[in-house]
Structure formats: structure tokens, C-alpha cells
Amino acid sequence: MTKEGPEIVGSGSSYYASMGEQQYAAKINTPAKSPEYFDQFHKPMLERLKQKFGTPIGVLDVACGPAFELEFFTNDPDVILFASDISPDILPQVQARLPQAHLFAMDASKSVLADNIVEMGMLVNAMIYVPADMLKTMYGALKPGGEAALNFRVFSNPHNKAFYDYYTTHGGVITEKPYTIETPEGSKTFTVQVLDYTACVKDDGTPDTDIRQLGEQMYFENIEDVQALLDASGFEVLEHSLFNFSSPVNPDNQVDVFVLKKPE
Numbered sequence: 001m002t003k004e005g006p007e008i009v010g011s012g013s014s015y016y017a018s019m020g021e022q023q024y025a026a027k028i029n030t031p032a033k034s035p036e037y038f039d040q041f042h043k044p045m046l047e048r049l050k051q052k053f054g055t056p057i058g059v060l061d062v063a064c065g066p067a068f069e070l071e072f073f074t075n076d077p078d079v080i081l082f083a084s085d086i087s088p089d090i091l092p093q094v095q096a097r098l099p100q101a102h103l104f105a106m107d108a109s110k111s112v113l114a115d116n117i118v119e120m121g122m123l124v125n126a127m128i129y130v131p132a133d134m135l136k137t138m139y140g141a142l143k144p145g146g147e148a149a150l151n152f153r154v155f156s157n158p159h160n161k162a163f164y165d166y167y168t169t170h171g172g173v174i175t176e177k178p179y180t181i182e183t184p185e186g187s188k189t190f191t192v193q194v195l196d197y198t199a200c201v202k203d204d205g206t207p208d209t210d211i212r213q214l215g216e217q218m219y220f221e222n223i224e225d226v227q228a229l230l231d232a233s234g235f236e237v238l239e240h241s242l243f244n245f246s247s248p249v250n251p252d253n254q255v256d257v258f259v260l261k262k263p264e
């Protein structure tokens, strides 16, 4: 990570490799780019952390995709933006919009980051791939007292039914699978719902090559499982809220958003 760095380093598998910004905005169901999400979670967090740590504040977006959420920070001279995704192919479009951000390709399961380097973190719509590793990477990178916000689309929440129904009626397949994490008390296995997008089709039945790039995403069944995942992470939960937003396939998503703090 260099301050000047327009250079993008790294390589990995490419989930959203050939998806441009416009297709992404039209097809991906994320609260990123929602001013309400920024105002409710990231804005007050940034203010708190400025008071606490002084400036500048290092903000790390893990699994950033096109990093729309970081656009809300661009006029703030007191932040240093870092963004990372497993897919190096999505990063050039981030670089074009956010030339001041420091970008790098990284698999969150194999973090290359030093410990205790940033004050603030975000995982927007990211806890659907290797969620325990996402948490571990964020925990390591945050300074003690640093905070991060993240969200989950809980499977049993009726607000989200339209989201799952859309994909299962368009070639997606949902399967129950075990997901095992390591906790201080030993391993713990959850039953998660895995949505496989790799055979998805458009309304006219032709392959939806954009959506197929999403691969497989996992969703926790209920909020108790999410809480258990967070309990095992070492983070302190500062806040838990519900956030509603409209997305391309569901006008009424409801995600559980957590504000987490790395203990001092």
C-alpha cells in the first residue's frame, strides 16, 4: 500500500471479473451507494473515530467490489482510503473513480495486511463469502479501539424472501450446507444456505453471464447464528440495527447491520 499508489497489485479468482459499473449497479443487491446507509453507519463512525484517534483516519473496505460506498468519503481530506477485493479485474474501475484510494487485490482468507494499521473498516454485502475470514482480516487490520460496520442478509427474514425467490426462479439453486469455523472453545458448525448462481438465466431464459460470476454465496439461517459468528470473532458489538433498502430484484430487503469495535 503506497500513498501515491495507482498501482494495483495481486491476483486471485475473479468473481466479478467482467462486470462493468453499470451492470453492477443494475444487478447487484447491495446497500453500498445508499446515502442512508452511509448516514446511519459510516458517517457517525467516522466522526467518533476522528474524535478518538485524531486525523487522518485510515478507512479499509474489504471485498470492495466497485467500492461505491467509498465515494461518500472522497471530499474528506482527513481520510486515507484503502480498498481490496479478491478480484483484481474489478479494481481498475475503482481506480478510475477514486484515484486517491490505495487499492490491492487480496483474498480475505489469506490476509497480507500487517496488524493494527487502520482506524475504520467496512464490509458491505461481503459476509456472504468466507465470513469468518472476512472478520479475521478486519480484526487484524484494525487498531485497538477501531470500528467496522458490516451487514448480513438473514435467510429466514421474510423481507428477503423475494431476493431468494427471484434467483431460484432464474436458475439459481439453494442448498443447505455445513460451515465450520474455529472459535476459542473449539470448532463450531453452522448450517448455512448456499445460493449457487452459476446456472442463472435472464427473464428470456438465456444465460445471465453477469450474475453467474457471483459463484456461490452463503447466508446464515437466523440472527442467533450471526451473533454466534460475531461472538467467536473477538469483536465487541456496539450496535445492531435493521436496515431496509430497495435493490434490483427486491424492493424490500432487510439486512442486519452490526457496528463492531476491536477491544482496546
Ligand SMILES: C[S@@+](CC[C@H](N)C(=O)[O-])C[C@H]1O[C@@H](n2cnc3c(N)ncnc32)[C@H](O)[C@@H]1O
Binding pocket: 014, 015, 016, 028, 030, 031, 032, 062, 063, 064, 065, 066, 067, 068, 084, 085, 086, 087, 090, 106, 107, 108, 109, 123, 124, 125, 126, 129, 130
Ligand atoms: C456482493 S460483492 C460486494 C462488493 C461491495 N462491497 C458492494 O457492496 O458493492 C462481494 C465482493 O466480495 C469479493 N470476494 C469474494 N470472495 C472474496 C475473498 N475471499 N476475499 C476478498 N474478496 C472476496 C467479490 O469479488 C465481490 O467483489
